[in-house]
Amino acid sequence: MLSVSQRALQMPASPIRKLVPFAEQAARKGIHIHYLNIGQPDIKTPPAFLQAIKNxxxxxxxxxxxxxxxxxxEKLAQYYQxxxxKVSPDEIIVTTGGSEAILFAMMTCLDAGDEVLIPEPCYANYxxxxxxxxxxxxxxxSDIESGFALPDREAFEQAIGPRTRAVLICNPNNPTGHVYTxxxxxxxxxxxxxxxxFLFSDEAYREFCYEGTHYSALSLSSIRDQVVLLDTISKRYSACGARIGALxxxxxxxxxxxxxxxxxxxxxxxxxxIGAAAALDLPPDYFQATRQEYKQRRDTLVKLLNEIPGVFCPMPQGAFYAMARLPVKDADSFCQWMLESFSYEGETVMMAPGAGFYATPGLGLQEVRIAYVLEETALIRAMHCLKIALEQYPDRCMP
Amino acid sequence: MLSVSQRALQMPASPIRKLVPFAEQAARKGIHIHYLNIGQPDIKTPPAFLQAIKNxxxxxxxxxxxxxxxxxxEKLAQYYQxxxxKVSPDEIIVTTGGSEAILFAMMTCLDAGDEVLIPEPCYANYxxxxxxxxxxxxxxxSDIESGFALPDREAFEQAIGPRTRAVLICNPNNPTGHVYTxxxxxxxxxxxxxxxxFLFSDEAYREFCYEGTHYSALSLSSIRDQVVLLDTISKRYSACGARIGALxxxxxxxxxxxxxxxxxxxxxxxxxxIGAAAALDLPPDYFQATRQEYKQRRDTLVKLLNEIPGVFCPMPQGAFYAMARLPVKDADSFCQWMLESFSYEGETVMMAPGAGFYATPGLGLQEVRIAYVLEETALIRAMHCLKIALEQYPDRCMP
Known part of the structure; x- marks a missing residue:
């Protein structure tokens, strides 16, 4: 058989989805899985979005x-205004999801071999x-102890090289929940x-800030022409399957x-x-209910996580993810074990192993990303499940 | 201002769309434009497609x-069956339009610097x-005189080099309408x-063959594992805006x-x-009416084209495009002139200059691609317009 390309072989598999076969196996055994591994919210898509399409x-x-x-x-430009x-319709390219905005930005601004600086952990698909x-x-x-704040300027200065062409941030951050000050x-x-x-700023979670204010990179006036904003309606309107983003x-x-x-x-x-245009007409208070719901979940999740012996989870300020450090040597094995060999009262939890969000090998091995995309009662059950699992896990290593 | 990447600068602009500003200018002057430049059919999307989404x-x-x-x-696999x-659901990757299937095939099978052989003229976005x-x-x-038949084996043998990894065909062909025997x-x-x-075979227009039989590359059993089929529902169900394709x-x-x-x-x-799944349930005779409509248009278009002095258009066997040679030195200038400086009874015609469908500089300069995506009466008016335009064009060059 012909071999595929070298680049295809080197293309990383999705860390978010690679445990899927184990989850499918658990589901076949009748185990209920709390899916906290993927950023698919359970929040309803605004009826106005779907109705506009039906109409x-x-x-x-x-x-x-x-x-x-x-x-x-034009409606998008008004939203930014x-x-x-100050964004005009001619400064917007509507993309097929935020994914395509990332791809277009990279190809437009960087050549093969050029370098982009990215604080890690970062959205794995970057x-x-x-x-x-x-x-x-x-x-x-960046460091879990500091709540994944922006690394020091010095670290950026040291990282720069002759082929560095861009910095890429996600703000609020996926997977850490950090909101840049x-x-x-x-x-x-x-x-x-x-x-x-160039400064690429992925602001997919702009509306989901629970403390302080969100500042867009597009407001940085002295680098006005260097900022490329990457955006999507996926999370904003819980319309991930719409595939509408923007550069x-x-x-x-x-x-x-x-x-x-x-x-x-x-x-x-x-x-x-058509659907997204209708959603953009929603009153600004549309986001308040969703924001309140996520904030409540966050508070519950982070409290329960930090109550589990040996677990540390800094308080995320935005998005709907938390990165937690677990008392295990290899969170990848632990996440797999929870799907393969564990259940508590017929339930288990699926999380995303942290290492996949780091480009540096060896970092994030003890971490997991937890998406608080389920309602509070499910989150409470899931955290209880996780607590029991850590008690039973043979390779637990308390600090 | 920071410069964009070299690859962005080298990225070709769409030959189909680059005349758009001239068309917009003509439209502002109140001129009615017959748009024969782009493969956007006027055929109705099956109501079942849209209804399934509404339901x-x-x-x-x-x-x-x-x-x-x-x-x-599963439904797609049944369609191929x-x-x-013999296609199983696990052998299908649903893509965002046929466009993404092309991109995925190229990245999956070829590295940067590898070569793909493509008969030209070809779909410009390749x-x-x-x-x-x-x-x-x-x-x-390939040669307009032969009706753009597959070039001789000898030409392929001469083109091959150490980094050649694939051949890419479009069958039925866009832009020539040739159906490979x-x-x-x-x-x-x-x-x-x-x-x-690898043999990449783009069969977006499979159902639109007006003579003989369409053979899929996927039926070539001795290279079973080397064929990558690129497909889309865009033209099949006149659902270009759906962005559903497949690899x-x-x-x-x-x-x-x-x-x-x-x-x-x-x-x-x-x-x-959801819409496409409903469309796949349509009875096989769904295509008969559309096929008959396109065949009628083709017959009318090609007859009228060949009646214009100095014009030559071989009979396309499939798709809904015809490549015609005009009695002009540079069809690009002529197409622009038709939009900028010409109208007949308040009407003009927009066509796609042929050179953009060739990779070899200097080829196709006298050719245009005409998409017969308008109803017959509009095609007749458009061809009359073209005839008059060629009579009036200052740079006409009769053979």
Whole structure:
């Protein structure tokens, strides 16, 4: 048989999904699994989103504009304007999910062999898209003890090399839940201005901040043309399956180049732009209920986690993830064991092993990412399950 | 301002869409444009497709499986089985349009610097995706005089080099309308077997053959594991805006590798898989009416084209495109002139200049691609317009 490409062999498998076969096996045995491994919220998609699609009078489900239909881009621009960000429809490329915005940003701004600096742990698929585009990731470790705050400026200065072209952050952060302070963003602004780097800012979880204020990288005026905003409606409106995201830039050449990639793939999905446009018309208080729900879950989850002997979980300020350190040597094996060999009252828990969110081998081995995407009662049961599992786990190692 | 990447600068702009600003200008002047430049059919999307989406009872618009939801893949597999192709759901990766199937196939099977052989003229975005993935295109010219039949085996043998890894065909062909005969496919089978190459076969227009039989590359049994089928529902069900395609392979490693790329981008759109599943339930005679409609248009278009002095258009056997040679030195300038400086009774025609479908500079300069995606009366008016335009065009050059 012909061999596949070297790049395909080197493409990392998703750390979020690689335990799926073990979960399927557990499910076949009748075990109820609390799925805390993936960022698929249980929050209802706004009925207005789905209703707008049902109401659409289309005879032909035609291509949209490659950059997204103009009326939808106008609504998106208004959404950013309400946040105090001056964005025009012509500065927006609607993408097929936030995923494609990441891919377009990387290809538009970096050549194969160029380097991007990413604080780690980071969204695992950044590493996948970097592998796809031949970009080298230089990761800068952040520390669980500091609540995964932005690493020191010094660490960034040391990481930079002749082929460094960009910094990539996720704010609020997936997987850590850290929300970057204005001071942290100013450090990045200064660093990117000094070294003439692009700043990619993934703000998928913007609305989900539980303490303080969210500052968008797009508000950093001294690097106005260097910021590329990566966005998606997936989490905002619990519409992950819609595949509607956006790339936003004030740099005309970045937009023009991203458009060429957009034209090659013809168009983002048409119907979901209609749904998303309706969702953008929701009153600003739409997010309050969801935010309150996530905050409640977060408080419960983090409290229960830290009550388990040997577990440490800093308080995330945003998104709907928590990174926790467990009293085990290898969280990967532990997560697999929980699916393969453990159940408590017919239940178990699926979590994402932390190592997959680090580019540096050996980091995050004791950590797991927990997505609080289930309602509180399920979270409470899941944390009780985890506590029992850690008591029974043969390879437990208390600090 | 920071410069974008070299690859972004080198990424070709879409030849189909680059005349758009001139068209917009003409439209602003009140000129009615017959859009024959792009493969957006006017055929109605099957009501069952849209109705299934309207009927879907979803509270949460969740991610689908990265490879596409299993029930949809089962229906797709049954569709291929009805065509006599033994495909299992596990051999299918549902992609975001046929576009993504092309991208995944290229990344999965070829490394940057590897070569793919493509008969030209070819679907222009193949060149875009090759540029994105760093793959070299070695194009093998086909000839308008032969109706764009497969180039001789000798031409393929001469084109092959140490880094050649694949051949890519589109069958029925966009832009030529050529349908490869079984003999032509046997030549490709033998060539790919001898040189151990992948055969990528884009069969988006499978149902639109007006003469003879369509043979799928997936039926070439001696290179069973080397064939990667690229497919889409866009044209089949006039659902271009749905963004549902598929990559199909009997090679387990190709499927497993494509799945890694699929997981990185999370999932194809969810709602449209529901719509497409309903469309796949339509009776096989669904295509008869559409096929008859396109055949009628083709017959009218090609007859009228060949009646214009100096124009030559071979009879396409499939898809809904015709490549015609015009009595002009540079069809690009002529197409622009028709939008910028010409109208007849308040109307003009937009066509896609042929050169953009060739990788070899200097080829196709006299050719245009015409998509017969408008009803017959509009086609008749458009061809009359073209006839008048060629009479008035200052740079006309009769052979």
């Amino acid at each position: 659409a009078q289309l005879d032909v489900l035609a291509y949209s504009h490659s950059a997204g239909n103009y009326p939808f881009r 309400r946040l105090g960000l 590493l996948g898209f970097a592998a796809e585009t031949g970009i080298q990731v230089k990761s800068i470790p 204005l001071e942290e963003l100013r450090v990045l602004e200064d660093f990117c201005r000094k070294h003439q780097l 936003i830039s004030h740099h005309p050449e970045v937009v023009a180049s991203a458009l060429k990639y957009a034209q090659a793939r013809l168009s983002p999905p048409t119907l979901e732009q | 879907a009872q979803l509270d949460v618009l969740a991610y689908s499986h990265s490879a596409g939801n299993y029930p949809f893949r 009805r065509l006599g192709l 060149l875009g995706f090759a540029a994105e993935t760093g793959i070299q295109v070695k194009s093998i010219p 079984l003999e032509e496919l046997r030549v490709l089978e033998d060539f790919c077997r001898k040189h151990q190459l 199909i392979s009997h090679h387990p490693e190709v499927v497993a590798s494509a799945l890694k790329y699929a997981q990185a981008r999370l999932s194809p759109p969810t709602l449209e898989q």
